Amino acid sequence: MIAIHPLFDIPEIREGDDLAALLGDSLAAAGLMPLQSGDVLVVTQKILSKAEGRMIDLTTVEPGPDAQALAETTRKDARLVELVLRESSAVVRAVPHVLITRHRLGHVMANSGIDRSNIGPGDAERALLLPLDPDGSARRLLDRLAPGGTAGIGVVISDSFGRPWRHGVVGVAIGAAGLPALVDRRGEEDRDGRRLEVTQIALADQIATAATLVTGEGAESVPAALIRGLALPDGDAGAGALVRPPEEDLFR
Amino acid sequence: MIAIHPLFDIPEIREGDDLAALLGDSLAAAGLMPLQSGDVLVVTQKILSKAEGRMIDLTTVEPGPDAQALAETTRKDARLVELVLRESSAVVRAVPHVLITRHRLGHVMANSGIDRSNIGPGDAERALLLPLDPDGSARRLLDRLAPGGTAGIGVVISDSFGRPWRHGVVGVAIGAAGLPALVDRRGEEDRDGRRLEVTQIALADQIATAATLVTGEGAESVPAALIRGLALPDGDAGAGALVRPPEEDLFR
Numbered sequence: 001m002i003a004i005h006p007l008f009d010i011p012e013i014r015e016g017d018d019l020a021a022l023l024g025d026s027l028a029a030a031g032l033m034p035l036q037s038g039d040v041l042v043v044t045q046k047i048l049s050k051a052e053g054r055m056i057d058l059t060t061v062e063p064g065p066d067a068q069a070l071a072e073t074t075r076k077d078a079r080l081v082e083l084v085l086r087e088s089s090a091v092v093r094a095v096p097h098v099l100i101t102r103h104r105l106g107h108v109m110a111n112s113g114i115d116r117s118n119i120g121p122g123d124a125e126r127a128l129l130l131p132l133d134p135d136g137s138a139r140r141l142l143d144r145l146a147p148g149g150t151a152g153i154g155v156v157i158s159d160s161f162g163r164p165w166r167h168g169v170v171g172v173a174i175g176a177a178g179l180p181a182l183v184d185r186r187g188e189e190d191r192d193g194r195r196l197e198v199t200q201i202a203l204a205d206q207i208a209t210a211a212t213l214v215t216g217e218g219a220e221s222v223p224a225a226l227i228r229g230l231a232l233p234d235g236d237a238g239a240g241a242l243v244r245p246p247e248e249d250l251f252r
Numbered sequence: 253m254i255a256i257h258p259l260f261d262i263p264e265i266r267e268g269d270d271l272a273a274l275l276g277d278s279l280a281a282a283g284l285m286p287l288q289s290g291d292v293l294v295v296t297q298k299i300l301s302k303a304e305g306r307m308i309d310l311t312t313v314e315p316g317p318d319a320q321a322l323a324e325t326t327r328k329d330a331r332l333v334e335l336v337l338r339e340s341s342a343v344v345r346a347v348p349h350v351l352i353t354r355h356r357l358g359h360v361m362a363n364s365g366i367d368r369s370n371i372g373p374g375d376a377e378r379a380l381l382l383p384l385d386p387d388g389s390a391r392r393l394l395d396r397l398a399p400g401g402t403a404g405i406g407v408v409i410s411d412s413f414g415r416p417w418r419h420g421v422v423g424v425a426i427g428a429a430g431l432p433a434l435v436d437r438r439g440e441e442d443r444d445g446r447r448l449e450v451t452q453i454a455l456a457d458q459i460a461t462a463a464t465l466v467t468g469e470g471a472e473s474v475p476a477a478l479i480r481g482l483a484l485p486d487g488d489a490g491a492g493a494l495v496r497p498p499e500e501d502l503f504r
Contacts, residue, residue, distance in 0.1 A: 210462035
């Protein structure tokens with residue numbers, strides 16, 4: 001049995017907050033410390049970004065000519081578009097109300113993952129960028145929260161993405177440590193001795209999505225969750241392993 | 253806390269098996285009956301397809317000229333390609349080793365969801381198609397397993413899809429009953445009174461993906477799971493609600 005525990009009583013996060021300490025307090029209050037083998041702590045991108053000071057005052061952003069042109073195409077705030085361009089390596093799609101980019105971390109997502117919703121009171125003119133290095137942040141959280149050795153314990157940094165062809169968002173991993181974000185089973189056989197057709201499993205995305213069942217969106221949101229009882233395969237690769245390089249892209 | 257229970261001891265399924273009875277036995281053996289509000293039973297597509305007799309003997313399939321041409325392009329078995337075409341309304345992408353179609357149910361997926369892996373001993377020449385009507389099958393399973401009233405109890409039929417831009421598969425819902433497969437929160441506000449940017453949540457896909465943490469793939473696979481403790485929003489819409497119609501597609 002796998003259990004997904006919502007983590008409560010995490011205060012509104014501000015730049016410089018000690019996120020590991022706050023998460024540790026919440027885990028302890030829930031009776032979940034120490035972490036044990038088969039645990040993965042899922043931390044939503046928003047609180048990590050806030051702790052890292054990734055909140056930008058939009059009134060300080062000067063949109064350049066590219067941003068202004070793209071803002072007209074997409075009918076979006078040119079200052080936001082300027083940030084989207086700074087955070088991305090390529091524009092994948094730009095049509096009215098839609099701006100999909102390849103984030104500098106490789107993830108293809110709307111608005112380079114920049115969020116203007118639910119980022120604190122009085123923040124109407126502010127935008128929250130993705131963390132600078134979510135895999136590294138996951139590693140640091142893991143080292144702090146499982147200092148005595150991390151075998152079979154992981155941390156995932158989650159976000160929500162829309163998808164082509166399907167309505168609605170699901171969770172995805174933009175950072176991971178302590179587990180193989182992508183599980184490669186090429187060469188393995190199924191129970192009838194036939195080679196598996198499905199050979200790569202996006203484990204960290206699956207874990208991020210499972211956590212969204214308790215972290216939710218909006219008013220009732222919970223900023224982190226602990227998943228206990230996972231059978232984690234050996235290996236340790238960050239969420240970068242989930243990114244399909246542009247040259248392999250079927251839908252450029 | 254949400255619990256994901258793997259369901260064990262489900263025998264190899266054959267055409268005509270009473271899947272509801274077998275699932276009920278497994279649920280009862282695990283101490284999970286009767287179902288209660290907040291429960292969603294996730295059933296993998298494979299066992300539903302097998303019970304429905306969707307296994308096709310490839311030696312009986314006569315590929316037509318379209319299938320033969322497409323088989324050459326994709327370097328796939330022409331008989332398999334013939335089935336893929338029969339099951340689909342459009343070919344989305346065909347390149348060597350890749351054939352992505354829009355299934356007649358609307359889902360965009362590799363090979364129209366047809367599976368040649370892990371479908372029983374001696375099945376090297378057989379292929380397993382998706383169920384005929386997964387939303388209807390989910391409804392029938394729900395009616396059988398929660399006959400006294402189904403408030404807050406759901407059934408999801410799950411499959412695994414690859415995705416553009418990201419490596420690895422995740423779970424998706426191809427059928428659902430008893431819950432809103434898509435949760436529409438347009439018009440709602442976040443805790444700071446700002447309108448939510450993320451307004452549609454693919455709840456049934458999230459549930460299907462969470463279940464894959466125990467149903468897995470391949471040798472150790474478990475064909476069903478019970479998720480207990482969900483806070484299901486009101487509403488009842490099948491997995492068809494998750495399909496983005498072709499005319500809204502950004503990546504045709």
